[in-house]
Ligand SMILES: Nc1ncnc2c1ncn2[C@@H]1O[C@H](COP(=O)(O)OP(=O)(O)O)[C@@H](O)[C@H]1O
Ligand SMILES: O=P(O)(O)OC[C@H]1O[C@](O)(COP(=O)(O)O)[C@@H](O)[C@@H]1O
């Protein structure tokens with residue numbers, strides 16, 4: 001292997017830049033050239049390639065977003081588009097590709113690998129929803145952003161005796177909601193993986209009010225239902241006015257936490273090692289604090305599971 005490429009795809013995540021930097025630096029350490037592909041799979045198809053030397057990734061470790069930009073490019077499911085992408089890669093003398101993204105991006109990487117072009121996946125998504133790794137790059141930063149926002153909401157909620165619903169990101173996964181709820185001491189946490197009863201939320205609100213609690217915070221993952229919809233349901237049921245805050249894309253931005261930067265460094269380096277060993281079709285991740293690699297397919301064919309013990313704990317700590 002003489003030259004590899006790297007791209008970022010799907011929703012951006014803080015720490016993607018640190019991962020790009022790790023890929024570039026580790027490759028250069030082994031005297032391998034690196035090409036950056038801009039705009040994810042769209043750029044792979046349109047040939048938006050630029051060489052990345054050591055200096056090109058200087059000063060990005062602390063920056064949110066991705067210097068390679070990202071895109072959602074549904075056309076990449078089509079075979080002719082994938083064939084063209086491989087042709088573009090081969091024309092540049094590139095022998096391997098590192099894809100930093102989520103489960104959707106992994107499907108694209110596997111499609112190319114099955115067509116004979118080796119790809120390795122690095123989990124870059126705030127949702128923490130990739131099976132096979134305990135943490136994804138960006139999750140820790142998004143979690144800290146959400147907790148900081150909720151701490152602020154709690155100040156005003158307490159001053160005015162308000163009940164707040166805070167909608168956090170997580171299309172199919174409840175990790176952001178669950179961890180945020182635990183870290184911010186929310187009364188109720190709703191995640192897509194667990195059924196819930198409106199009556200249970202109402203009972204919690206009533207119990208809190210009865211013991212003189214001045215505020216209530218309910219965290220809902222966007223994949224459960226929109227926060228405003230839940231607010232309407234609860235207002236109708238309780239007669240109490242409910243404020244709703246949707247944290248939205250602010251959760252995807254900002255400087256990556258130290259934890260995300262270190263994770264990005266470890267996983268980026270491992271991805272390059274795998275390509276150097278000629279191993280395509282692999283995903284990298286963290287298991288029991290150690291860097292691991294596993295079949296890319298496992299990452300999207302299995303379903304992400306929320307940690308039920310954390311869900312139970314969140315209920316036990318907010319009776
Ligand atoms: N089944 C698939 N086959 C090939 N490429 C795919 C497939 N699913 C997704 N992709 C590519 O990966 C991109 C990112 O996927 P998406 O699900 O939006 O985000 P994420 O990778 O963060 O989960 C898509 O826009 C598309 O270009
Ligand atoms: O801005 P978009 O493209 O609608 O993306 C929103 C989605 O992106 C995410 O932040 C991350 O999802 P992916 O990692 O699958 O891209 C989800 O939590 C959210 O539903």
Ligand SMILES: [Mg+2]
Pocket residue numbers: 010102103104125
């Ligand atoms: Mg995804």
